[in-house]
Amino acid sequence: MSELLTKGQEQILASEGISVTLRSNRRITWEKFLQHKLAVVASIFLILLALLCFLAPVIAPFEFDAIDLSNIRKGPTLKHWLGTDALGRDLLTRLLYGGRISITIGLTAALLGSALGTIIGSTAGYFGGRIDNLLMRLTDLAYSIPTLPLIIVISSYANTQAFGIVVIIGFFSWMHTARVVRGAILSVKENEYVTAALALGAKDRIIILRHVLPNISNSIIVGATLGVGNAIITESSLSFLGLGVSPPTPTWGNMLMDSQATMASQPWLTIFPGMAILLTVLCVNFIGDGLQDALDPTL
Amino acid sequence: MLKYVIRRTLQMIPLLFAISIVIFTIIQAAPGGPEGTLLDRGMFVDPAAIDAYRARLGVDQPVYIQYFKWIGAMLTGDMGISFQTQRPVFMMILERLPDTLRLMGLSFLVAAVIAIPLGVFSAVKQYSAFDFIATGASFVAIAMPVFWFGLMMQYFFSVKLQWLPVAGTVTVGVGGFVDELKHIIMPATVLSLHSIAGWSRYMRSSMLGVLNQDYIRTAHSKGLRKRTVITVHAVKNASIPVVSVMTLDIARLFSGAVITETIFGWPGIGRMFIQAMHARDYPLLMGIMMMGSTMVVVFNLVADVIYGWLDPRISYE
Numbered sequence: 001m002s003e004l005l006t007k008g009q010e011q012i013l014a015s016e017g018i019s020v021t022l023r024s025n026r027r028i029t030w031e032k033f034l035q036h037k038l039a040v041v042a043s044i045f046l047i048l049l050a051l052l053c054f055l056a057p058v059i060a061p062f063e064f065d066a067i068d069l070s071n072i073r074k075g076p077t078l079k080h081w082l083g084t085d086a087l088g089r090d091l092l093t094r095l096l097y098g099g100r101i102s103i104t105i106g107l108t109a110a111l112l113g114s115a116l117g118t119i120i121g122s123t124a125g126y127f128g129g130r131i132d133n134l135l136m137r138l139t140d141l142a143y144s145i146p147t148l149p150l151i152i153v154i155s156s157y158a159n160t161q162a163f164g165i166v167v168i169i170g171f172f173s174w175m176h177t178a179r180v181v182r183g184a185i186l187s188v189k190e191n192e193y194v195t196a197a198l199a200l201g202a203k204d205r206i207i208i209l210r211h212v213l214p215n216i217s218n219s220i221i222v223g224a225t226l227g228v229g230n231a232i233i234t235e236s237s238l239s240f241l242g243l244g245v246s247p248p249t250p251t252w253g254n255m256l257m258d259s260q261a262t263m264a265s266q267p268w269l270t271i272f273p274g275m276a277i278l279l280t281v282l283c284v285n286f287i288g289d290g291l292q293d294a295l296d297p298t299l
Numbered sequence: 300m301l302k303y304v305i306r307r308t309l310q311m312i313p314l315l316f317a318i319s320i321v322i323f324t325i326i327q328a329a330p331g332g333p334e335g336t337l338l339d340r341g342m343f344v345d346p347a348a349i350d351a352y353r354a355r356l357g358v359d360q361p362v363y364i365q366y367f368k369w370i371g372a373m374l375t376g377d378m379g380i381s382f383q384t385q386r387p388v389f390m391m392i393l394e395r396l397p398d399t400l401r402l403m404g405l406s407f408l409v410a411a412v413i414a415i416p417l418g419v420f421s422a423v424k425q426y427s428a429f430d431f432i433a434t435g436a437s438f439v440a441i442a443m444p445v446f447w448f449g450l451m452m453q454y455f456f457s458v459k460l461q462w463l464p465v466a467g468t469v470t471v472g473v474g475g476f477v478d479e480l481k482h483i484i485m486p487a488t489v490l491s492l493h494s495i496a497g498w499s500r501y502m503r504s505s506m507l508g509v510l511n512q513d514y515i516r517t518a519h520s521k522g523l524r525k526r527t528v529i530t531v532h533a534v535k536n537a538s539i540p541v542v543s544v545m546t547l548d549i550a551r552l553f554s555g556a557v558i559t560e561t562i563f564g565w566p567g568i569g570r571m572f573i574q575a576m577h578a579r580d581y582p583l584l585m586g587i588m589m590m591g592s593t594m595v596v597v598f599n600l601v602a603d604v605i606y607g608w609l610d611p612r613i614s615y616e
Contacts, residue, residue: 141317144599146591148554149572150325153584156576157329233444237558240446241573260450260562264458271454274447281442289438 032294039290042283049280053099061093076268083268085255091268095276098250103280105166105235105251110227112170117177118220122208124178125185136182142175151234155243162245165238169231177223184216218295225288229281236277252277300607307600318592319373323366326581326588358581369585378589379582383575388586392568398468399567402560403552405487410494411545417495418502418541419534422510433499440496445555449489449562456485466564486563490555494548501544505537512536539609546602550595 034040052059076083083091124135154168188194189212197207213220232252238244239253247254252273259270353359357368369379378388421430457465464470468482509515510533518528556569564570568587575583607613 137314137317140314141321144314144318144592144595145321145588146550146554146595149557149588149591150322152557152573153329153576153588154325229442233442236444237446240444240558241561256447256450260453263450263454267454267458270447270450274444274451277447278439278443282438285438285442 029294033290036290036293038286042286042290046280046283046287049099049283050103053096053103056093056096056100059096061090083266083272085266085269091255091272094250094255095252095272098252098255098273099276099280101162101245101249102232102235102252102277105162105169105245106228106232106280106284109166109169109173109231109235110224112166113173113227113231114177114220114224116170117174117223118181118213120174121178121181122185122213125182126189126204126208126212132182135178139175139178142172147172148234148237151238152241152243155238162249162251165235165244169234173227173230173234177220177227180219180223181216184219185212188212188215222288222292222295225284225291229284229288232277232281232284300604303607304600304604307603311596311600314596315593316370318596319370319589320366322585322588322592323369326585327362327365329579329581369582373589378586381575381580381583383578383580383583388582391571391583392586392590395566395568395571398565399553399556399560399569402483402486402490402565402567403549403556405483406490406494406552407545407549409487410491410498413491414495414498415502415534415538415541417499419506419529419537421499421503422506422537423529425507430503434503437496437500440492443492445489445492446558446562448492449485449559452485452489453562466562468566486559486565489562490552490559493555494545494552497548498541498545502537502541505540506533509533509537539606542609543602543606546598546605550591550598553591553594 085091085094120135120139124132124139151168151172155165158164158168194207194211197211202210235244235251236253236256239251240256242257244253244257245251247257255273256270259266259273263270350359357365360368372379376389378392380386381388381391384391417433421433424430453465456463463481463485468479470478470482515528515533518532519525523532553569556565556567557572558569559565560567560569561573568590572584572587574580575587
């Protein structure tokens with residue numbers, strides 16, 4: 001812990017007789033996170049972007065489906081900062097509205113995937129034996145089928161509104177979390193405090209929720225953060241193939257759907273939504289990286 | 300060793316059966332049979348004709364019978380008949396395989412040749428400007444949707460600079476090695492992007508771990524040149540886990556090929572998969588999915604075997 005303090009600070013504290021270990025774990029984590037400059041910048045940027053997107057109905061200059069036939073396929077101008085599409089709809093407005101959906105899909109799909117992974121992984125790791133064997137074979141199975149093609153096939157016939165996409169992506173992104181959680185539980189389970197809780201007559205459910213999961217939450221949080229970026233990219237890939245959230249509801253992915261055909265004459269329609277995805281996922285991953293460093297007690 | 304490979308191969312069999320059941324179930328769960336594509340066009344079709352069509356394709360029977368028929372035929376190497384073309388799925392896949400393998404092979408090679416030196420230099424010059432730029436670039440690459448990177452490449456190199464053809468494998472009437480090379484540059488770059496980013500970061504962290512080992516210090520203190528220590532002692536040991544990851548990723552390149560081939564109109568299996576999806580060509584979809592899954596399972600085993608072969612500390616018990 002002392003590496004967070006400068007030599008001078010340490011000496012002053014020591015001469016005052018103050019122990020540096022008084023700070024809580026949460027505070028140490030927070031301070032370590034603040035040291036990861038990129039993660040801090042990324043967090044601020046992402047929060048701003050999310051705010052802008054979620055306030056879109058208030059701050060967006062136009063309606064997301066407002067058609068302006070006198071201004072179709074215009075490049076960036078003073079009136080339309082990022083240009084307009086083939087129906088004269090303002091690109092900036094649609095990017096903000098699209099961000100709401102894309103970010104929500106990313107967050108909820110990652111949450112669903114992590115929750116599933118945590119449940120499956122903790123059940124397998126805690127109970128062991130046959131249950132473990134069965135669940136891990138299930139994980140192997142899910143890992144063995146190429147995920148993207150599988151998701152593509154399912155979304156080609158399933159309900160492709162935002163909710164459906166979240167369920168489909170979440171349902172096929174739990175495997176990594178499950179393996180990590182299982183491994184972590186196997187080692188946490190050996191601790192004396194788990195034996196003590198058992199001896200005191202605590203139920204399995206209580207032991208998992210109270211004593212085991214809080215001790216492995218680090219790996220779950222980091223995994224979930226990285227899952228957000230993956231889910232946003234998967235959604236955009238599905239939309240690009242025409243399988244994502246259907247228009248006219250804009251998402252960053254479906255805004256790119258038709259852009260390939262018009263890229264030569266209206267490149268901004270391709271460049272800006274892609275930049276939005278890239279920046280968002282980049283920020284999410286930087287945050288994940290910062291969290292990983294901050295939450296890892298061995299560093 | 301041989302015992303281990305045999306045991307693992309035997310374990311693959313129930314796994315592949317389970318995979319086949321999942322894939323079959325998911326594809327059968329699609330509403331509207333193959334006649335859906337006919338009905339989608341809004342034409343009136345005689346119900347009797349539809350029944351006859353369904354009977355001819357064998358989709359009028361109960362699902363479990365269809366499964367057993369399909370898997371039984373699969374075991375003899377018969378992957379079924381495509382709904383779309385009425386041709387054997389196996390032949391269709393075989394025809395497309397060379398183009399996909401060419402693309403995947405070149406991508407793999409490009410990725411390996413770039414990623415490994417990148418990771419090594421980053422680790423040796425840790426916290427240098429080079430390391431900073433390489434790590435930053437790999438973060439950007441990982442955050443980039445593959446298809447968007449492809450679109451951007453097309454915009455700059457085909458539309459703006461007009462250096463490279465937008466799509467396809469060869470210009471009709473031109474041909475030749477240079478022309479084919481021009482066509483494959485962009486798809487191969489796009490397909491290898493994530494591998495370059497992932498492998499170089501992996502190589503970097505693996506190198507960093509090795510560089511702190513005692514035997515590296517020993518090698519240095521013996522008076523060996525820095526270059527010798529790094530190339531002979533460090534890189535060799537650090538690349539063991541990376542080689543294993545690279546092997547696993549061969550199967551993942553297949554997933555990437557679906558998107559890449561679609562963008563660049565590359566006539567491989569990935570693009571055929573998307574076409575089969577739109578046409579609800581179930582036998583073809585199942586055939587391609589089974590092939591992809593088998594690749595994952597096989598390369599898993601290969602990766603484990605290579606790992607143990609390169610690192611004698613791993614035992615096969």
